[in-house]
Structure formats: structure tokens, C-alpha cells
Amino acid sequence: MRTFLATVYCAVLLAAPYVSSLALPRSGDSKASCDTEPLTEQTWTSLNIDGFPKDWAPNVMTTATNNVQSLADSFGALNFFCGLDQFCNAGQPCVPVEPPAWYSLLAIQNWNNYMNSIHTAIQFSSNIISLTLPGIVSDLYPSPEDNLTPLQNIIRAITATVGIIPFSGTVAGVGKNSFEKYVNYALTVVKPLKTDKFLSWVNVGSSLANVIQDYQAAVSESLKKVLDTPVADVGGIYEQLQGGRFLGIGQNFT
Numbered sequence: 001m002r003t004f005l006a007t008v009y010c011a012v013l014l015a016a017p018y019v020s021s022l023a024l025p026r027s028g029d030s031k032a033s034c035d036t037e038p039l040t041e042q043t044w045t046s047l048n049i050d051g052f053p054k055d056w057a058p059n060v061m062t063t064a065t066n067n068v069q070s071l072a073d074s075f076g077a078l079n080f081f082c083g084l085d086q087f088c089n090a091g092q093p094c095v096p097v098e099p100p101a102w103y104s105l106l107a108i109q110n111w112n113n114y115m116n117s118i119h120t121a122i123q124f125s126s127n128i129i130s131l132t133l134p135g136i137v138s139d140l141y142p143s144p145e146d147n148l149t150p151l152q153n154i155i156r157a158i159t160a161t162v163g164i165i166p167f168s169g170t171v172a173g174v175g176k177n178s179f180e181k182y183v184n185y186a187l188t189v190v191k192p193l194k195t196d197k198f199l200s201w202v203n204v205g206s207s208l209a210n211v212i213q214d215y216q217a218a219v220s221e222s223l224k225k226v227l228d229t230p231v232a233d234v235g236g237i238y239e240q241l242q243g244g245r246f247l248g249i250g251q252n253f254t
Contacts, residue, residue, distance in 0.1 A: 034094035036102070044107075044244025047100045053232035056101075062230050068108060071231045075101040082112040082227055084119060084220050107246040108237055112223075114246065119219045126212040 037043040044050070059074045060067070072080030072088070075097045082088040090097065090105035097105055229236040240246070 034098070036093045036099055039103075039106070039248045041244040041247065044103065044247050047103065049100055049103055049244065050238070050242050052100060052104065053236075053238045057230075057232045060231060065228045067230050068227045068237050071237070072097075072105060072108075075105065077105060080105065080108075082108065084116060084223055086112070087116065088112055103244075103247060104238075104241070107241045107244065110246040111237070111240055115219060115223045119216055119223075122212060122215050122219070126209075 037047070056071075056074070060071050061074070063070050066081075066083075068082055068088075069080060072078075077090070077097050080088045080090070088105075088109050090102060090109045093099055093102045225235065226237055226240055231237050
């Protein structure tokens with residue numbers, strides 16, 4: 001059990017810096033472009049960027065998909081494509097987008113990087129946990145009277161990793177419901193002492209893979225839904241950026 005818990009904690013801890021390392025904005029101090037205010041939540045608030053979409057919305061052509069790209073296009077950034085495994089880049093201020101629109105694109109860039117990093121970190125965490133599957137099965141046997149505790153620790157570990165995903169709308173319940181479904185399945189494959197340990201290992205591993213697939217699908221669906229929603233609508237990109245939480249370096253986004 002000690003080995004299993006140690007690996008679980010490592011999975012979560014190692015995933016966290018991997019996420020934050022990709023969610024960093026560019027510096028606004030470049031003299032080759034133009035000056036900007038500090039990349040902080042205070043700047044976002046003082047410039048009233050939360051109210052910016054209402055004023056700018058008439059300039060944005062609403063499309064069936066990827067309205068974030070339409071927003072960027074209205075700013076003059078024609079190649080700003082966000083999405084899963086796509087890394088949109090706001091570039092430097094005034095090249096070509098000027099503040100305050102540039103702050104919006106930078107925050108969108110950081111949000112997109114963050115969501116992609118979470119998607120990758122889920123698999124990263126799963127890979128580490130899967131290395132301990134023999135230990136998990138050993139922990140489950142020969143103590144069938146307490147065979148729920150190790151799987152409950154799996155629940156806590158994965159939930160800790162994906163709990164920081166900024167889900168929106170009805171997508172918020174997708175991952176949780178799928179996770180609970182497959183955890184219940186995992187509990188049903190835990191057999192009494194006579195069950196072959198290798199078969200139990202395979203069953204738990206298969207269940208864990210299904211859990212990870214569902215969580216990654218939920219992240220992907222959430223990301224796409226935000227990108228496709230009109231930018232100023234409920235569930236759109238500006239709702240995710242409110243308060244400037246994705247503008248600066250080293251912010252706690254959760």
C-alpha cells in the first residue's frame with residue numbers, strides 16, 4: 001500500500017508542474033513591439049476586459065464552429081487556431097494585435113495551453129499509476145474484507161488530477177459520471193482470495209484505461225464546446241477568462 005500511495009502522489013505532483021510549465025504568457029516588456037501593462041489580474045480589471053466582448057461583439061462574425069478564431073480574425077490575427085493539440089499564439093503586443101485585444105488573445109492562448117496540458121497530464125498520471133498495478137492487486141489480497149480502500153485511493157488520485165479542469169455547462173458532469181461508472185465496474189472485478197491475481201491485474205488495468213479515456217474525452221469536449229460557443233455567450237471563452245485568471249504567470253487557475 002505504501003508503494004502504491006507514493007506512486008499516486010508522484011503522479012499528481014509531477015503532472016502539476018507539467019501543466020503550469022506550458023501555461024505561461026509572453027512578456028509584455030519587448031521594446032520591439034509596444035508597451036503593455038503588467039500581466040496581472042489587476043490590469044485585466046482596470047482595463048475592464050471582462051466588459052470588452054459586449055462592446056466588441058458586433059465586430060465578430062458568428063460561425064457554426066470555432067468562434068474564438070472568428071474573434072481573433074476580427075482583431076487582425078488570421079492564424080490564431082486553438083484546440084486539442086493546437087497551440088494558438090498571441091505573439092507580441094501590436095504585432096499585429098494591439099491592447100486591450102492583445103490581452104484577450106494572450107489569456108486565450110494560456111487557457112488553450114492549460115487545457116491541452118491537463119489532457120496530457122491525465123495520461124501521464126495514468127501511466128505512473130499503471131506501473132503499480134501488481135502492487136494494487138497484492139494490496140487487494142489476501143484481505144478481501146477491506147478491498148475497497150485501494151480503489152478508493154485510485155479515485156482520489158485521479159480526481160485530484162482532473163479536478164482542476166474548468167469544465168463548462170453540462171460537460172461538467174460527463175467525466176464524473178463516467179468515472180463513477182467505471183469505478184463501480186472495477187469494484188465488481190475484485191474477487192475473493194481464490195481469484196487469480198494476474199486476471200485481477202488485467203481487469204483493474206482495463207477499467208483504469210476506460211476511466212482515463214472518458215476523462216480525456218470530457219476535456220476534449222469541454223475545450224471544443226468553449227471554442228465553438230459565441231465568445232460573449234454563456235459558456236463562451238470570455239466566461240472562462242473572467243477576472244483575468246489566465247493573463248499572468250504563475251496564477252492559480254482553479
